[in-house]
Amino acid sequence: MTAVNYVGRFAPSPTGALHFGSLLAALASFLDARAQQGEWLLRIENLDPAREQPEAKAQFPFVLEAFGMFWDGPIVYQSDRLAFYEEALCKLSSHHLTYPCSCSRKEIQTRTHSGLYDRHCLLHGPTPHKRAGYRLQCSSGGICFTDRIQGTRCFDLSQESGDFILKRRDGLFAYQLAVVVDDHLQGITHVVRGSDLLTETPRQIQLQRYLGYQTPDYAHIPIASNATGQKLSKQTAATALDTKRPESQLIRALQHLDQAPPPELMSEKTSDIINWAIRNWRPQQIQRTERKAVF
Structure with a gap:
C-alpha cells in the first residue's frame, strides 16, 4: 500500500x-488534499460547551455532503480528547515551560493598557484564593515560516502576544494547545485555513517545537467580509449555507479563491463542479488580500 503523503x-x-466563510475554508482544504491524492479529515473543535450549539454540530456532516465534500475516516470531536491535551500540558510543565496564572483579561489590560501579557504571575506567582490557568512561557526571538499563499512571515511572540494561555482558569483547554496536539496525533501534514488565523500560527509553531512535533505546511486563504468590511462569521450573523442550492455557492467560492470557473460550469451539478475544481485546483492563483463576499 502506498503511504499517504x-x-x-x-x-x-x-x-x-x-x-x-466556512465554505471557503472547507473547499480550499478539501481541494488541496484531493488534488494531491491526499486524505481529508473532519474534526469538530468543541472545547467550550457554553458556546456550543448542538444542532450546528449535528448538521456539519450533512452540509459538507450536500456540497460534495466527503471526508476520510471517523469524525473526531475534541471533547473526547481531553486526556491527550492534559498529557501534553504535563509534558510542557515537566520541562518548566508553563506556569500557573490567575490574571483576568481586565487585570492585564489595567496593568499594561495593551493586552500584552506582562508575566505578572511568572514573576510574582498567582493571586491567592483565585483559580489559576496555565500559560506557556514563550522563547524570545522571532518565529518565521513560509506560507504557501501569504509568503514568508516573521513574528516575535514576546513582543506581539506574550505568554499565552494553554488551559483556562475555568479548566477548559485553550484552542492553541488542542489544535497542535490534534494535528500531531492525526498526522496532519498540510493546514489550509482562513488568513484570520495567520497570527495564531507562530504560537502553534512555538508549541510544536517545545513538544517535538513536526510543523505542517501552512496556507492561509483570504477571508471573506460583508458589505461593512466585517469578517463573515457567526458573530457577525453570517447567513447559513443553503444546502438546497449548493451549485451557485460553490461557483462563488471558486471565484473568491481565484480559480476562474468557466461560465458553463454554472449549469452543472454539484459533483461535476467539485470534480472540475479538483482537476483544475491552482492554489498559486489565490491572491493574498481579503475581499467582500458579494451575493
Missing part, C-alpha cells in the same frame, strides 16, 4: 451554522 483537515467550531 498528504493529510489535510477541516476543523469547524460548533458555535453556529456553517456560512460562506
